[in-house]
Structures are given as structure tokens and as C-alpha cells.
Amino acid sequence: MLEILSARLQAIAARLRGQARLTEADLDAALREVRLALLEADVHFRVVKTFVARIRERAIGTEVLDGVRPGHQVIKLVHEELVDILGGERHVLRLGPPGPAVVLLVGLQGSGKTTSAAKLAVRLRRDGHRPLLVAADVYRPAAVEQLVRLGEQVDIEVVTGPTGIPPAAIAEAGLAAARGGGADVVIVDTAGRQHMDQPMMAELEGLVGALQPTESLLVVDAMTGQEAVRVAETFHATLPITGLILTKMDGDARGGAALSIRSVTGVPIAYVGTGEGMDAFEAFHPDRLAQRILGMGDIVTLVERAQEGMDREEAERAAQRILESRFTLEDFRSQLQQVKRMGPIGQLLEMVPGAAGLAGAAQAAVDDGELRRVEAIIESMTPTERREPHLIKAARRRRIAAGSGTSVAHVNRLLRQFEEMQKLVRQLGSGGTRPGRAPRLPGR
Ligand SMILES: Nc1nc2c(ncn2[C@@H]2O[C@H](COP(=O)(O)OP(=O)(O)OP(=O)(O)O)[C@@H](O)[C@H]2O)c(=O)[nH]1
Numbered sequence: 001m002l003e004i005l006s007a008r009l010q011a012i013a014a015r016l017r018g019q020a021r022l023t024e025a026d027l028d029a030a031l032r033e034v035r036l037a038l039l040e041a042d043v044h045f046r047v048v049k050t051f052v053a054r055i056r057e058r059a060i061g062t063e064v065l066d067g068v069r070p071g072h073q074v075i076k077l078v079h080e081e082l083v084d085i086l087g088g089e090r091h092v093l094r095l096g097p098p099g100p101a102v103v104l105l106v107g108l109q110g111s112g113k114t115t116s117a118a119k120l121a122v123r124l125r126r127d128g129h130r131p132l133l134v135a136a137d138v139y140r141p142a143a144v145e146q147l148v149r150l151g152e153q154v155d156i157e158v159v160t161g162p163t164g165i166p167p168a169a170i171a172e173a174g175l176a177a178a179r180g181g182g183a184d185v186v187i188v189d190t191a192g193r194q195h196m197d198q199p200m201m202a203e204l205e206g207l208v209g210a211l212q213p214t215e216s217l218l219v220v221d222a223m224t225g226q227e228a229v230r231v232a233e234t235f236h237a238t239l240p241i242t243g244l245i246l247t248k249m250d251g252d253a254r255g256g257a258a259l260s261i262r263s264v265t266g267v268p269i270a271y272v273g274t275g276e277g278m279d280a281f282e283a284f285h286p287d288r289l290a291q292r293i294l295g296m297g298d299i300v301t302l303v304e305r306a307q308e309g310m311d312r313e314e315a316e317r318a319a320q321r322i323l324e325s326r327f328t329l330e331d332f333r334s335q336l337q338q339v340k341r342m343g344p345i346g347q348l349l350e351m352v353p354g355a356a357g358l359a360g361a362a363q364a365a366v367d368d369g370e371l372r373r374v375e376a377i378i379e380s381m382t383p384t385e386r387r388e389p390h391l392i393k394a395a396r397r398r399r400i401a402a403g404s405g406t407s408v409a410h411v412n413r414l415l416r417q418f419e420e421m422q423k424l425v426r427q428l429g430s431g432g433t434r435p436g437r438a439p440r441l442p443g444r
């Protein structure tokens, strides 16, 4: 997410931190770079202008320049202003009783409404709600079918009607089903059009009038850059949009438009989509994103993701075994599977302070199949071999290589790295660590 912008701002921040003194000319030079980085990331020029002016004004006004560690203070100002641009507080959906609450999803064709409807349902269920999905994109049977499939995949009920039935009618049926079945949130997926046109707006206005949604969320594709900002402005001019879902933030550098969408439209960002999978969906926290962009890491999101992806007991069991130096390849495989459940490793590392630079390399290791190879090798071992890898001599190595579709060299490397890791674990267990040696994950 916003990798290029993030890398550039982090480089500027690193240089600022290194400066013991900061003159007004230094500050101006740094701010010029910040301005360029933001513009290149497709942040709206008006937003950039105000942003830079405010930081300059505050830096001079609060005498940051004469103070101690001026670079750190400037970075703090940048962070605060970024949080402000992104909306300050988190936008929490209003779904409270009396229910059922209606969440209407609107947006242009292909922006990600249907996918986001299902992702949102999963998220809300995780937050303790009982969501229900309504397929109100009634014009294309394929659209209804898509939502039904997603609903099956995540095990959430989808209410549908015959093709051509008025969207308001099917949405009403959804509300009735929610009341009957005890669901407290009804998420309504609507049809998108290529362009905003009169019939589309009229239909959406009709739906808003009939359903009185507690939240009307506009789904916009962050990859379309400034177009996303324009779309949001136009929709908001006609419909009472209460929040935004920015999809495809995993895409390219133009995601910067997202940074300005809130301050241009005044509509808060509620969620961001970061991939095609059902888990690739995050509540939008302005301060966390600002920290991530500036390379300050996002430990809170990381921990939350870990809690969702990790089986607690499993993790505790592994930790116990590590302490007892009984960590086997079997444990290692189950750890790998848990890491995979937590989502793309590159995205995880981006959230770790100081590790953002590793994100690309780690993701590349996953993408070129390293982790899958490691898993395949472990799969091809017998349970005994996994517990006692020292038994694996030449003949077994050949068998495992053949069974996993890898080579003996791959098997050798994994075993060597695992042995190193075990040694390290033993040292940790006995309380002695050798400085300067980071544990190396098998697979790299
Ligand atoms: N990479 C990525 N792809 C996404 C994201 N959200 C949605 N997509 C993909 O975008 C495409 C369109 O998504 P849909 O959910 O069908 O979009 P829609 O707005 O319902 O489209 P229409 O119903 O045709 O208007 C699909 O291939 C999704 O998998 C995201 O956050 N990241």
C-alpha cells in the first residue's frame, strides 16, 4: 500500500533525523521534497499545498528549528498533519439498535461493491454482528450468482429475487428476512454503471428513500487515482454518502489519491480493501496509516491480524515447545500455515517498524514459491522424520526431493537452516544469546 510514497517520505525522514540543526532553508528543501513525493503519488494538488503550508507554519511558529532534534519534531508534525488529512478519528459504522441496520453499498461498475459486501459481512460478524447479504444488483443474473457464491464461501446468508424485480423490493425482502432470522445488519449490494447517469442516481435515491440506510457507503477503486476523488464528489453531491470503502489499495502508486479523498469530499474513509481474498479488508485508522506511511510501523494492526490468523492454543503450544527445545519440523510446518493465514507476508512486514524495507524481498520469496517449496518438502517426510530430522540421510533426502518435486539441494538447505534455527532456539531456551545473529527463517 502506497509503497513508493512511503519509501520517499521515509528517506526524507531519515535525513531529517540525522540533522542536528535545521535552518529555515533546510526545512524548505525538505518540504519541497515532501511536496514532490505527494504530487507524484497522485495526492490532490490543493491538499498538498495546504499540507505543506501548515507544516511550514507550525514548524516556524513552534520554534522547532531552534529546538533539540528538530528533524524528529518535523516528522512529528508531518505525522500529525497526515492523520488530519486522513480524517483524524476512525469512522465507526453506526449499526446500533433499533435494528436491523441497513448498509447500502453503491459505486461505479467494477469498483468492488460485491466483493466488499462479502468482506464487510465477514468483518462485521467478527465484530459480533449477525449480518445478512442482499443481492440488489438485479439486472445481471451473473451478479446475483457472484454474491451467492461469496456468501457460500464465507457462510453468510444471501437474499435474492428473480431477475428484473425492483431493487427496493428485494431489499425489503432482505429486511424482512433479517427480522425473521435475527440478523442485525443488512448489507445491500447494488448495480454499478460505467458512468454516473440519471437512471442510476434515481434508482439509488429511490433505494435510500425506501430503506433509510444507517450507512450509505460509496465503494471507490483507489487505482483510478484522481478519478476516484471526482467520483466521490459527484456521488456525494446527489446521495447522502456516509462513508467510503477504498478498494484495490494493494494496487499501484496512485493510491495516493486516497490520501486526499477525505479532505476533498469531507466523507470519511471507513474501510480499505487490500486484495481479492475475503480477509484483505481493514478498518481504516488514520493514525495507523500515517504511521505506516512514515515507516513508524503499525504494530496494532499487525497484532490484530495475528490474533485473527493464529490459533491461540497452537501458538502457545509452539512457544512451549520452543522453550523446551522440542521444536520440530512438524511445528514449523504448522507455523508456516498460520503465517499464510495471516495474509500476504509482504503486507505483514510493512507494518513492522524498520522492517518495511524487507517487505518486498519477503513477498518475492513467497511469490516465487519458496514457502510452498518448504511446505512441500516437509509434507514429503514421514512423521518420524519430521520429529527427528537427523535421521534423514542421503537416501531419504533423495526420496523427499523426488516426493516434493524439488531437488536434493533444496532439501539439504532446508535441513541445514532448520538445524541452525534449532541451535538458536536452544540458546534462547538456555538464556544465552549470541549478539549479532538474527534467526534465519528456513526458506530464505
Ligand atoms: N486487488 C484487489 N482486487 C479487488 C479488491 N476489491 C475487489 N477487487 C476485484 O475487483 C473486481 C471487481 O470486483 P466486484 O466486487 O465484482 O466489483 P463490483 O463493483 O461489484 O462490480 P459490478 O457489480 O460489475 O459493478 C473483482 O475481480 C475483484 O476480485 C481489492 O481490494 N483489491
Ligand SMILES: [Mg+2]
Binding pocket: 113, 114, 115, 137, 143, 189, 190, 192
Ligand atoms: Mg457487483
